[in-house]
Amino acid sequence: MALWTLFGLKQGFATTRWPAPGGDDGQADVLGMPRYNPDACRDDCKACADACPTAAILTAPSGGLEIDYGRCIVCQRCVDACPADAMTTSHDWAFGVRRREDLFVEPDREPPAPPAATSGFRRSLHIRHVDAGSCNGCESELQALNNPIYNLHRLGIFFTPSPRFADLLLVTGPVTNAMLEPLKAAYEAMPRPRWVMATGTCAVSGALTGGGGVAQHGLGDVLPVDVWLPGCPPNPAAIIEALLMFLDRMPQRVQGGVIHAE
Template sequence: MSWFLRGIRSGIRTEPLSPDAPVLAGVTPGFPRETRFESVADARDNETRCPTGAIRADGEVARVKRDRCIHCMRCATPDGSAKMEWTVDHEWAHGGEGSGSLPAAFRRSLHVRVIDAGDCGACLNEIGHLDDPFYNAHRFGIFVTPTPRQADVLLIVGPVTQQMQAALKVAYEAMPGPRRVVAVGACAVDGGLFGPSVMCGSGAADVVPVDVFVPGCPPPPLAILHALRAVCGQEPLER
């Protein structure tokens, strides 16, 4: 009972999802954004600091490829040199080669099959939070289903290890159409830190057609929710 009263007193409520809503600390790690430095050396310094090749120096400007970023923060907290500017948004999803949003009939009823294709556990953990009262995906008509035969969306996490490639194809083929595929996390987007290697390729798109990519390592629940709402046409994919 005490946890219930504490919850009421603390005023915790479901995240409103408005783009103008204040972003609470810890809700999103954010991303570095394109930054112009005073010298070419500062831009190059950040390029060499990045362990994944997400930053590319172009003269005095350091550009960022979000799909490669793993939020290691090395470009946000450097020792004694210029740091990258940072953004704390959460609308990170972008389109692949797919066919856009699902028809309007899916706007209030979207069923999602989650496939763990070798993830480290963190992406799966973020997806698990979608059903929390704080994120409450149900209010948007978004539900997780245990079988691909009832799924409209395949949500893939992990780099798709060789052992999971056949299973992923079977799950995709079992889905009724129209269907969409969402790759969640740097690993599923392009292999992340693990691919390409002897264990996996360059992400989910090597195995099945991917409609939407959600970068981040891991992407927070708000970023995943944004992708799912875009898939069913509740909001635009890219603003």
């Protein structure tokens, strides 16, 4: 018997009970999206906007900030630059949404209505992953989904090597020009009904690597996107939560760029 088998038998079950109540999501103390407190923001200050490397933060014409969490790479530079604690650290690492607009904080806009469940998908989920120019940070997190801790298969979710057997196309990277046609070919090969998930900030908006004549600004202008999950990279638990949200097995917690309690 292999030593790793003996070690596994000695240690017992390693798989977390999460997302069941009382389970450990494995993300203790992990930094998430910076949290914006508009009441603390100074009207004459734009230090966080100047510090943001992806233009995720802009000053609103009427005062305050406009924030696009779909462009945020979680670098925390805005937190370091803010002199008034308007931008603070948080553990808001799960930012999956069904609507792109739910990643925006806009002071002049009415809070959006809660999104309706859209997929209607209730069976086991098969995913085809396409790397469309990623730095491989997202791929590292995706690989962790099948380790003994997260064990994605226990949730009825599987990766498939062929788009012809896939329900969901999971895309990482900003969609480089070299991957544009292969990506479209993979999508066209999927049986209907079919869905698309933009995973990682590059896939959501292009972030630092989009544009420049060599890549798109994310997936939205290429394919119809059903799930948006920013992060650089999103951790395994965030990916699982977004997938379960798509399956209507977990609620969408982010609305208007703010995480709301369940």
